[in-house]
Structures are given as structure tokens and as C-alpha cells.
Amino acid sequence: RGRSGAAGTRRHAREIRHCLKDRFFAELRGLRVDGQEVEMPQPLSWYPEELAWHTNLSRKILRKSPQLEKFHQFLVSETECGNISRQEAVSMIPPLLLNVNPHHKILDMCAAPGSKTAQLIEMLHADMNDPFPKGFVIANDVDNKRCYLLVHQAKRLNSPCIMVVNHDASSIPNLQIDVDGKKEVLFYDRILCDVPCSGDGTMRKNIDVWKKWTTQNSLQLHGIFCICDISGALELADVSSELPGLKRMPGITKWKVMLKDGQWFEEWKDVPLNRQTQIRPTMFPVKDEEKLKAMNLERCLRILPHHQNTGGFFVAVLIKKSPMPWNKRQPKVTSFKRAKSTNADDGSEDTAEEPTLAENEESKKMQESQNSDTEQSKKGGVCGPPPSKKMKMFGFKEDPFVFLPEDDPLFEPIQKFYALDPSFPKMNLLTRTQEGKKRQLYMVSKELRNVLLNNSEKMKVINTGIKVWSRNSDGEQFGCAFRLAQEGIYTLYPFIHARIINVCIEDVKILLTQENPFLSKFSSETQKKVKDMAMGSIVLKYDPDPEKPDELQCPIVLCGWQGKTSLRAFVPKNERLHYLRMMGVEVFKAKRKEEESEGKTEEEGQYRAAQTEEGMDVEDKEHDLVTKMEAEIGEESSHSPVESSAMEVENKIEDLGQFSKNNNNHVSQESKDSDTNDVKD
Numbered sequence: 001r002g003r004s005g006a007a008g009t010r011r012h013a014r015e016i017r018h019c020l021k022d023r024f025f026a027e028l029r030g031l032r033v034d035g036q037e038v039e040m041p042q043p044l045s046w047y048p049e050e051l052a053w054h055t056n057l058s059r060k061i062l063r064k065s066p067q068l069e070k071f072h073q074f075l076v077s078e079t080e081c082g083n084i085s086r087q088e089a090v091s092m093i094p095p096l097l098l099n100v101n102p103h104h105k106i107l108d109m110c111a112a113p114g115s116k117t118a119q120l121i122e123m124l125h126a127d128m129n130d131p132f133p134k135g136f137v138i139a140n141d142v143d144n145k146r147c148y149l150l151v152h153q154a155k156r157l158n159s160p161c162i163m164v165v166n167h168d169a170s171s172i173p174n175l176q177i178d179v180d181g182k183k184e185v186l187f188y189d190r191i192l193c194d195v196p197c198s199g200d201g202t203m204r205k206n207i208d209v210w211k212k213w214t215t216q217n218s219l220q221l222h223g224i225f226c227i228c229d230i231s232g233a234l235e236l237a238d239v240s241s242e243l244p245g246l247k248r249m250p251g252i253t254k255w256k257v258m259l260k261d262g263q264w265f266e267e268w269k270d271v272p273l274n275r276q277t278q279i280r281p282t283m284f285p286v287k288d289e290e291k292l293k294a295m296n297l298e299r300c301l302r303i304l305p306h307h308q309n310t311g312g313f314f315v316a317v318l319i320k321k322s323p324m325p326w327n328k329r330q331p332k333v334t335s336f337k338r339a340k341s342t343n344a345d346d347g348s349e350d351t352a353e354e355p356t357l358a359e360n361e362e363s364k365k366m367q368e369s370q371n372s373d374t375e376q377s378k379k380g381g382v383c384g385p386p387p388s389k390k391m392k393m394f395g396f397k398e399d400p401f402v403f404l405p406e407d408d409p410l411f412e413p414i415q416k417f418y419a420l421d422p423s424f425p426k427m428n429l430l431t432r433t434q435e436g437k438k439r440q441l442y443m444v445s446k447e448l449r450n451v452l453l454n455n456s457e458k459m460k461v462i463n464t465g466i467k468v469w470s471r472n473s474d475g476e477q478f479g480c481a482f483r484l485a486q487e488g489i490y491t492l493y494p495f496i497h498a499r500i501i502n503v504c505i506e507d508v509k510i511l512l513t514q515e516n517p518f519l520s521k522f523s524s525e526t527q528k529k530v531k532d533m534a535m536g537s538i539v540l541k542y543d544p545d546p547e548k549p550d551e552l553q554c555p556i557v558l559c560g561w562q563g564k565t566s567l568r569a570f571v572p573k574n575e576r577l578h579y580l581r582m583m584g585v586e587v588f589k590a591k592r593k594e595e596e597s598e599g600k601t602e603e604e605g606q607y608r609a610a611q612t613e614e615g616m617d618v619e620d621k622e623h624d625l626v627t628k629m630e631a632e633i634g635e636e637s638s639h640s641p642v643e644s645s646a647m648e649v650e651n652k653i654e655d656l657g658q659f660s661k662n663n664n665n666h667v668s669q670e671s672k673d674s675d676t677n678d679v680k681d
Contacts (some may be wrong), residue, residue, distance in 0.1 A: 010128070011554040013051060015582050016083055020053070023584075024074060027067045034064070044089055045245030047096070054089055056309075070588045074581065081574040082156025087115040090201075090303055090313040093246070095119035097239055097317050098190045102126055102133040105186065105447070109169040110194035111139035112146035114153030120192070121157045131491045132425070132445045135189070136161040142168045151463040158487050160428070161445045163452075163464040169193065173458045177450045186451065196221055201312025204305050215258045222283055233324045236299040237317040247307040251300025251316075253292055257283050398462060399432040401452055410438060414469065417480035417536070419498030430465055441469040443488060468492050472537070483537035484559040486571050493539065493557050500539045501529050501560075505551055508542050509585060511558065511569040512576045518566050530562055538562050540569060552583050 020041075031038045041055040062072040078084040095116050100106065100123035111117045117139045124133045139154060139162060141147050147166045154162045167173070175186040198217035203209045240250075256264045257279055265271050268281040286292040301315035404411060404426065411426055420426075428449050431438045442465035444452070452464065468488035471481055484492065503511070507522050519527055542556040556579060559570045569576075577587045 012083075013049075015552065015554045016078070017050060019581060024071050028071065031065065031067055033061055033068070038068070044092075046243040047092065052089070052092060054309075073588060077574050077577050080156075081572065081578050082118075082158070083578055085115055085118055088311050089308075090310045091115060092119065093243065093301075093303075093313065093315060094192055095123065097242055097315065098123075098192060100124065100135075100190055102130065102135050104135040104189035106135065106137045106190045106192070107172075107188045108137060108139040108192045108194075109172065110141060111164075111192075112141040112143060112150040114139065114150040116192060116194070117150065117154055117162070118157055120190075121154065121159045121162055124161055125157075125159060131160075131494055132428075133161055134445075134447060136163065136445060136448050136451075138163050138165060138451070140165045140167050140169060140172060142166070147462045155463070155466070155487075158466050158490065160443050160466050160488075160491055161448060163444075163448055164462040166460045166462050173455070175451060175455045175459065177447075177454055183454065195224060197314075201305065201314075204311065214260050216260045216278075219257075219259075219278055219283070222280065230325060233320060233322050234318045235321050236296045237319050238296070238299050239301065239315075239317050240299070247303070249302040249304065249307075250298040251302060253297050254285050398460070400434055401456075401461060401464065402431050402434055403427065403449065403453070404429045404431070404441075413480050414482055417478075417499070418484075418496050421495045421497060424495040429468070437471065439471045440467055440485075441482065442466060443468045443491060466491060478534055478536035480536060483561065483570070484539065486559045486575065489539070489557050489559050493541075496539055499533065499537065500541055501526060501533075501562075502541050502543065505542060505583060508540075508556060508558075508579065509583060511540060511560065511567070512571065512580050513585070516563075516566045516568050522567060526567075530567060533562060535562055535564060538567075554582070 025040060028038055028040060038061070039056050041053045041057075043050040044052040044054055057068065062068045075084060075086065079086055092115075096119075098106075098120075100120060102124050104124070106120055106124075108117050108120060117137060120137050124135050124137065127133070137154075139150055141150055141164075144166050147164055151164050154164060165172075176183045177186045178184075198213070198221065199206065199209055200213060203213075236251075256266050258264050259275065259278065263275075265279065265284075268279075268284050271279045286295065299317075301313070303310065303313040303315070305312050406427065411429070414420070415424070415426070425446060428443050428446060430442050430444065430449075430452075431440065432442070433439070444465040448464060452461065466488040467485040468491065469482035470485050472483040473481075503526055504523055507526050510517050510521055514521070519530060538560045540558040540560045542552075542558075544553045544555060545551060546553070561568050561570060571579075580587050
């Protein structure tokens with residue numbers, strides 16, 4: 001699935017699609033391996049704009065020809081830098097049915113490993129003219145270790161609107177936000193919940209299902225779902241007209257219940273007393289025809305593996321029409337639109353919400369009244385809320401999230417050096433340290449800042465924000481101790497008014513293929529622009545020429561460093577390869593050579609030294625754990641690059657008196673390319 005998230009644009013996504021169709025797929029057309037013609041990848045007919053494709057190419061076949069290996073390396077590299085997501089096709093469905101808008105507050109309750117979360121982030125950034133959408137995604141997972149895999153997935157989209165938290169989904173605390181100086185309960189516009197399931201939908205790729213599956217798997221999960229009387233608070237939405245081209249079956253209204261030993265029961269009265277602890281009355285269809293009709297069970301979606309050669313899936317989209325019966329007092333929010341989808345493949349359930357009016361002041365009393373409401377609602381014969389659980393904190397102790405004080409002297413030199421626009425939201429800058437030098441500056445949206453400031457004691461935050469500046473020990477000589485970080489440049493760029501150099505496409509190629517090119521290698525226009533500019537961190541901007549349709553037609557923003565005699569880009573390796581591919585530069589052979597010599601170069605020593613000198617960032621602390629988790633689920637890992645000191649590079653160039661592209665390389669660790677071709681969400 002091609003992405004168009006925070007680090008890119010719709011135009012960027014279209015360029016990737018163009019690259020796939022006109023270059024890689026064209027090379028595969030008519031290709032024969034072991035005497036058989038290779039099956040061409042096909043677009044998913046129901047996914048918008050041909051941004052999702054399906055391939056039946058196995059891992060073994062991908063290794064059998066240079067063209068296929070080149071295609072495989074493209075997929076791996078683009079996945080690592082966040083431009084492509086590889087996942088089970090049907091797991092892409094729930095986010096599409098949530099109808100997400102950029103202003104929506106979204107909760108992803110069981111989010112790891114994060115492919116659906118990534119889709120939600122993309123949808124928030126649909127308007128690329130707005131670097132800070134009003135909406136956000138809070139992505140939660142109960143497994144502390146998998147939370148770091150979730151962070152790794154989400155950070156590839158470089159969004160300031162994502163927060164990863166670690167809680168049991170059944171006891172996520174009610175969060176509060178500040179609204180005009182008053183504390184109010186945070187209500188979500190959309191909720192997606194990837195609930196546990198029996199796993200039958202994975203039978204095509206999970207051999208264990210055939211050996212271990214029993215009806216008990218489903219019977220034990222029955223109590224988790226909301227299938228009792230909810231007094232019309234939730235309504236199944238009719239999504240039959242959504243996603244045309246998707247083969248699906250309606251939900252069923254009649255069924256039997258089977259025990260592990262093969263016994264079938266049509267009604268509760270037929271269940272023997274000694275089996276009534278295993279089979280409950282609510283497991284059977286509703287007898288009252290009017291009630292059954294009002295439930296609209298046929299509006300559920302059932303997708304079977306043979307329909308379109310995918311995993312199995314169950315989706316239920318729920319709209320919240322009124323307060324739940326166990327909540328007597330409700331806050332003043334505008335209506336909830338709940339979409340719930342439960343996945344037979346990975347147990348996914350999603351919920352979307354749209355605002356209904358209720359009383360605002362009483363929201364503060366909602367939590368205190370919940371226990372008494374529960375008892376009364378049970379006596380009244382209606383469904384009560386889930387039993388309360390004590391919130392548990394486990395896993396690593398995270399570094400704090402500390403927002404920059406309004407009068408912090410650290411910011412003024414930054415603002416002056418980059419001529420930041422007065423509208424720049426400096427109050428959204430944060431660090432991960434309370435003492436000592438601030439080495440990295442991160443940024444979140446105004447709305448997430450509100451959530452963080454008002455819920456630090458009740459919420460375990462694993463990660464949030466994107467890195468926008470990194471301390472550079474040499475930078476103070478030039479008026480600013482912080483250089484720009486590529487991770488956050490697309491968010492920062494609209495606010496920067498100085499130190500921007502517009503470059504042509506040939507200059508971009510030089511920047512991305514050479515480590516420290518002399519200024520004389522660039523176009524005369526670029527040389528003129530940098531002639532009177534002071535040394536230090538810079539922005540390198542490429543704007544496409546619509547009169548040259550054969551050239552790259554999406555803008556590029558790169559972080560760089562201007563030295564005395566050279567100009568370089570600070571861009572991670574996979575991102576460099578991505579831009580070069582988009583410009584039609586062949587990178588396949590070069591990548592193979594780099595992989596063969598990986599780990600043996602002098603730069604690896606510099607990488608270690610740089611880590612020690614600059615201090616480990618929070619991502620570095622999580623890195624080893626993320627790599628281990630990725631290996632367990634068959635995903636390729638990605639390492640954050642650490643750039644060498646730009647001033648050190650300049651000094652060495654002067655000392656040597658000549659340029660050596662083998663010295664002072666932009667250092668990044670490249671993960672070992674695994675055999676995985678299909679990554680399940």
C-alpha cells in the first residue's frame with residue numbers, strides 16, 4: 001500500500017505508484033521463471049486511487065531473477081522509510097470504513113504492530129497544506145514490548161499527531177483536556193479496536209489453525225463482545241455501498257451453537273445443565289422477530305478467504321446514537337459515530353464516533369457515578385459497563401516529556417537563525433530530559449500537548465512527537481547550536497524563512513549520491529545562492545517544473561549543511577535511495593555493493609563514537625527491542641542514522657586538501673534484508 005502521510009503528499013504517493021507501474025511492473029511483464037510466466041501484481045479494486053496492490057509472488061520466486069530481486073529490494077527499502085506498507089489486504093478495510101477527517105480525535109485501542117494506525121495517520125494528513133491537523137491518533141497496546149514496534153511503525157510517517165500509550169484496552173483511563181480553562185473529559189470521534197478472535201480467518205497461511213482450532217476458541221471469547229441489550233445506544237451502520245469492488249457477504253441472523261465434542265444446539269432450552277456454563281443464552285439468535293430486525297445484523301460484513309484470495313474478516317461498523325445505558329450523566333459533546341469491525345483474521349474491531357448533545361458540567365461526575373450506575377443498570381435488566389480493572393503499569397520506565405518553558409533562552413537563537421515565522425507554535429516543543437543539556441527537540445500538535453499536560457499521572461506514554469532539531473556541538477560557532485532533523489523537516493518547513501536554498505534536480509542527484517561534494521560541482525545558480533550564506537544547517541528545496549513532465553513531479557525538502565567549501569545533505573540512506581528511484585536513478589547495484597561491505601567500514605567506528613558523544617536518543621534505547629520484535633513477526637528492521645559532525649568533516653577536508661567520498665560518510669545502519677514478502681497487520 002502506497003502511503004501519502006505526513007512526510008509526503010498525494011503527489012508523492014502518485015509518483016511512487018507511477019514508479020511501480022511504469023518501471024518495476026513493466027520489467028516484470030512477460031518475465032518467465034522456471035518455465036512459468038510471472039504473475040503480475042494487481043491493484044485492489046476496492047482501495048481508492050490504486051494505492052494498494054496485491055501480489056502472489058512467493059519469497060522463493062523473488063530470489064530467482066535479477067528483476068524480481070530488484071523489485072523485492074524496492075519493497076523492502078520503501079517500507080523501511082515509510083513510503084510503502086506491506087500488510088494483509090483485508091486488514092486495510094476497517095480504517096477505510098471509519099471515514100476519518102483531519103479534525104477527528106481517534107483512539108486505536110489494540111494497535112500493534114501498527115499498519116492500521118499508519119492508515120489513520122495518513123487520513124489525518126489528507127490536507128498537506130496543514131502541518132498540524134486538529135485531530136490526532138492515540139495508539140494503545142497492552143503488550144509493552146509490542147508498543148515499541150508500534151512506535152517504530154508510526155514514526156516512519158513523521159507525524160506530530162500520534163501518541164503511543166501502554167494500557168489494558170479494557171481499562172484505558174478517561175482522559176481530560178483543557179477547554180477554555182475548564183477540565184473536560186476527552187471524547188473520541190473515531191475508535192478502532194482490534195479485538196481478540198478465534199483466528200479461523202488465517203487458515204490459509206497459519207497451518208496451526210487446522211490442527212488446534214476448536215469451537216471453544218470462540219465460546220471463550222463470547223463474553224468480551226457487546227451483544228446484550230444496549231437500549232438502542234449503538235446502531236449497526238449500513239456500509240454496503242462503501243468500497244465498491246470488495247466481495248463480501250452480509251451478517252447472518254440464524255445460527256446454531258456447537259460444543260467442542262461436536263454437539264449442536266439450536267436453542268438455549270436444548271442445552272444440558274452440565275453444559276450451561278460453557279454455552280450461555282446470549283450465544284443464540286434473538287427470538288423476538290421485531291428485536292432481531294431492529295438489530296440489522298445483516299449490515300455486518302463477512303469476508304471469506306476464497307472471495308478474493310485474502311484472509312477472512314468480520315467487520316461491524318457501529319454508530320453511537322445516544323449515551324450508553326449505564327451512563328446516567330453524560331458530558332456535552334456533539335454525537336458519536338461508532339464503527340466497530342471485528343477481524344476473523346486478526347480479531348480487529350473498530351469504532352467511529354460523531355458528536356450528540358448532553359450536559360457539559362456533569363461530565364466531571366461521570367467517573368464517580370459509574371460504579372453506582374453499574375449496579376442500578378444491572379437491576380434494571382440492561383447491559384452494564386465492563387467490570388473495573390486496576391490500571392497496571394509495566395515495562396520500561398520512560399523518560400519524561402518536558403515542554404520548553406515560554407522564556408527558555410535556548411529557543412531565541414534558533415528562532416533568529418532560521419527566521420521562524422511568528423506563528424510558529426514554540427509551546428509545542430518538548431524534550432525528553434529534565435536535567436542537563438537538551439540534545440533533541442521534538443514537536444507535537446497543540447491538541448496532543450493538551451492531552452499530555454492534563455494526563456501525565458494517569459497515562460503511560462511510550463512515545464510521541466517528531467524530532468525537529470538536534471544539538472550540534474559545532475553549531476554554536478555559527479549562531480545556533482541546533483541543526484535541522486530530516487524527520488521533522490516537512491512539519492518545520494512552512495515556518496522557516498531563512499537558510500533555504502532552492503536546487504535543481506541535477507543538484508539533488510549530486511547531494512544524494514555524493515557525501516561531501518565541493519560547491520564547484522553544483523549549478524552556477526546554487527553556487528551564487530550559497531556564496532554569501534553563513535556556514536551551518538540549511539534547507540535544500542526542490543520544486544518540480546510542470547513544463548518538464550519527464551522529471552520528478554513532487555517537491556522534495558532535505559536537511560543539509562553548508563561548509564566552507566562543500567554542501568551536503570543529512571538524509572538517511574533509505575530515504576536517499578527513495579528519492580533517487582523517483583528521479584529514475586538506478587540504485588540496485590550500488591545497494592548490493594553497500595550491503596556486502598556493511599559493518600566493515602571505518603564509519604561504523606564513527607557511528608559508535610557519535611552515539612557516545614551525543615548521548616542516546618529515546619529511539620536508540622528502544623532500538624534493540626524493536627529489532628527483536630520485528631524478527632519475531634517477520635518484518636524488516638530499520639535503524640536511525642547518526643550523522644557525523646559537519647564541522648569535523650570540514651576540518652578533515654581542509655587537512656587532507658582533497659575530497660574523499662570514502663571519509664566521513666553520513667552513517668546509517670542498514671538492517672539485514674529478511675525473506676519476508678508479506679507482512680501481516
